[in-house]
Amino acid sequence: MSRLSGLAILLVLLFTSVLSFYQLHQQTRQDFSQQLATMNQVLAKASQLLLLDDGKQDINTLFSSAQHYAAFPVLSITLLDADKLVLSSTGLSPLLQQPESDWFAASYQVHWLDDRILSSQPVQLAQQVGGFLLLEVAHPPFPWQLWLWQMLIWLGLPCLLLIWLWQRASHRRSALEQESKAIEQVLMHWLANEPELPLPENHALSGLLKQWKHQHQQQQAQQHQQQQALTDQLTELKAAHQATLEQLHQSEQAQQRQEQAEKQCEHQRIQLLRQLVQTPTHCQPTLLQDLLLVRQESGSEQSIELPSWVGLQASSWRALLPSHQCLQLEEDSKASEYQLTLAAEALALGCRALLRLTATYGGQSQLSMQWQLDPVDGQLVLHLLLKGQSLPASLCQQLQQAPQQPETDPISDVQLFGRCCQQLQAEVEVSCLDELGSAIQLTIPVKVSCAHPWMPLPTLQLLALPGILPEAQVQSIKSACHQLLQESRLSHFAAGQSASCPSVLALPEPEHPDAALFRSLLAGLHGIALAKAEHCAAWQAQSATKVLPLPQSATELTQALEQLGSQSMGKRHLLVVDDNETNQAFVQAMLASFPLHLTSATTGQQALNLCRQQRFDVILMDIQLPDLSGIEVTRQLRQLPAFQQIPILAFTAHALPDEVAAFKAAGMDDVVIKPLDASKLASLMRWCQPPPVAGA
CATH class of the missing domain: 3.40.50.2300 (Response regulator)
Structure with a gap:
């Protein structure tokens, strides 16, 4: 820091010397210019008077005296007339011999040349310029002595000040070195934990070092306590780790015992199924199938339309009954307006179990299955009525208590019915009247949403x-x-x-x-x-x-x-899904002469509802629909068993390669570009051809 300060001071001094030199030079030049202007005025006034008195000889004498007694070196004095002819001169200046230079002007002027100074003063005669007075002088000498004395004063005093400061800093440095050596010695004693500090009691560092030593001892005590706490925690962690290992070992043993128990249960289940297969009953195969189905994900919820779902299940339900018994299905007209979400597979299995029981114990009774939907409360009520011979009272009691029994593997229709009711969260009511019949009611909670109404x-x-x-x-x-x-x-x-x-x-x-x-x-x-x-x-x-x-x-x-x-007359059933009525009308007009049954849908949900109600041979699917995209509708259709192999064609105005790849990934078979014209009919009709007849 001291070096930078010294360098800054030297720069300031150097700047001060240059500034002093410049100021002295300008002052000298200014003084000389005033003296030269005064001399010009005096000589011009005297020359004017002598010219009026016609004293040219006196002018020469005046010029010679002025050149001799001037306070600065005068090289020549020249007087010229108005035509610039020399009237008098103490020495003709060589500058006047340069015709290209004009040294005269109507007012006083000074020319500072490289080696001399030339001034021009007009002389007035009778209110007009009667001549010119030229003075040629040398440059004034620079006052070096004065400048040197100033520099000596300006530079000498700061130098003396710097020397004094340097000596003071040297003494201060020596004192700090001695003080640092003393502090170093004290710190060495303190770090060595020596009881006595080599410092007097009144020293400034004595109290501070004692305080530091006390704090150091406190920190050591805290560190010792923390180390002891960490040691205790480590001991506790080791004990907990040992306990965890023991628990893990016990858990592994429990898991092994559970696996053995499951294997035993599986073995017992297999034995029971074998016994069931060997039991001679007329409904044995269907019960075996349902027992296998109930072990799968029969409790998962599905979205169904009740009338269509009942219609699909009806043939399998009637097949469980003997030929002399008939099953009458009574539908709820309101059910076709809603879509239900429930465990449909569990409901189908439960109905099959009930029908097998009624076929076994119902005798000559008439069966009636009634469905009622309460969309406000979200409940679906199933009434199974047996008119005539009623079920045994013991069986009715078993059916009533079946949903409350612990969930075990079913080995009979009663247990299968209870398992299905548990998955449906259904409430069961069973009533029996001797020789009059029986009534079984299931109240099932369902999620209700609006659906496309059924069209007769x-x-x-x-x-x-x-x-x-x-x-x-x-x-x-x-x-x-x-x-x-x-x-x-x-x-x-x-x-x-x-x-x-x-x-x-x-x-x-x-x-x-x-x-x-x-x-x-x-x-x-x-x-x-x-x-x-x-x-x-x-x-x-x-x-x-x-x-x-x-x-x-x-x-x-x-x-x-x-x-x-x-299937009649070789006609194929085509579903056209498009929200644009103009496109629908155009497609119908183009296909009017072909052997096709056309069905229209304007939304994705309407298309899904139609496909759940009936089967189509070909589907022409628009991509941009108001509710669901055509890709999403295709994905849902491919999950339905009846539509896994049905051709689905994308109906779109444009199809880039990546879009076509997305259509194929969703399950679409081909792409038909809008609008439909004669050149695209061949591609569409290729998919509408009926399959070849076997053996043809």
Whole structure:
């Protein structure tokens, strides 16, 4: 820091000397300019007076005296007339011989040249310029002595001050070195924990060092305490680690015991299943299948439309019953307006278990399955009614208590029913009246959301002789269509039958007098036939038309007729999903001449609802839909068993390579670019061709 201060002081002194030199030089020049101007004025005034008196000889004398007695060196004095001719001169300046230079002006001026100074003063005669006075002088000498004395004063005093400061700093440094050596010695004693400090009591560092020593001792005591605490914690951690190891060992042993118990349970389960397989019962295979299904994820929730779901389950439910028993399904008209979320697989298994029990113990009773939906409270109520012979009281008590029993592996229909009720969180009520029948009610909590309403068929023809169809079956047929054309005379029915309007034919017993006429009607029937369960096999053997057992619900009839319509006359059923009505109308116009049944959907959810109700052969899927994207709808459709192999075509206005890859990844088979024109019909119709007939 002292070096920088000295360097700064030297720079300041150097700047001061240069500034002093410049100021002295300017002062000297200013003084000389004033003297020169005064001399010019005096000589010009004197020359003016002498010229008026015509004393040219006196002018020469004046100039010589002025040059001799001037206070500064004068090289020459020249007087010229108005024409710039020399009148008098003490020595002609060589500058006047330079014609290119003009040294004269109408006012006083000074020219500072490299080696001399030239001044020009006009001389006034009779109110006009009568001549010019030129003075040529040498540069004034610089007052070096004065400047040197100033520098001596300006530089000498600071130098003396610096020397004094340096000596003072040297003495201070020596004192600090001695003080630091003393402190170093004291610190060495202090670090060595010597009891006495080599410092007097009144020394400034004595109290501070004692305080430091006291703090150091306190810190050592705290560190010792912390070390002891850490040692205790380490001991506790070791004990806890040992306890954890023991617990882990015990847990491993418990797990091994549990695995052994599970293996024993699995072995017992296998033995029970073997016993079940070996038990001779008429419903043994279906119970075995359901026992295997209930062990899977039967409790997972699914979204269903109740009428369509019941219609799909109805055939498997009726197959569990003996031929002399019939199952009547009574639907809730409001259920078609909602979509339900519940454990549908568990509900199907529970219904199968109940039907097997009623087939075993119900005897000659009539079965009726009623469904009621309460969308406000979110409850689905199932009523299974047996009219006639009731179930045994012990069985009714077992069914009532089945949901409250501990969850174990089911080995019977009662335990299977209880397991399904637990998965459904259903409440069970069972009532039995001897020789009058039994009633089983299941109240199931469900999640309800709005769905696309079920659309009945436009028109349906019905041929039924009086007394063949019960009134409940006629009401189901009416619910399946908007308009029912009912006929009870065979001749009129055969004449009015139309291929554009599907028909329902109610068959009597095979020994009926008009059985031959019914067989002829079956040969050209565009529709389905209904018969009592005990007569279905006999009629099916005599006809290629599908014969369904009575009674049939409206949903079952609709599903059967729609499936028939999609296969009739080689026509394929095409679903067009597009929210643009113009595109829908254009597609229908383009495909009007082709053998296709067209169905339209404007939203993704509507398309999903339609696909859950019926089956389509080809789906033309728009990508940009108002609710769900076409890609998402395709993903959900591919999860349905009936639509895993159905061709789904992307219907879009543009398809980049990465977009086509996304369509294929979602499960789409091809891409049709909008708008549909003649060049793209061939690609679409290739997918609409019916599959080849086996053996053709």
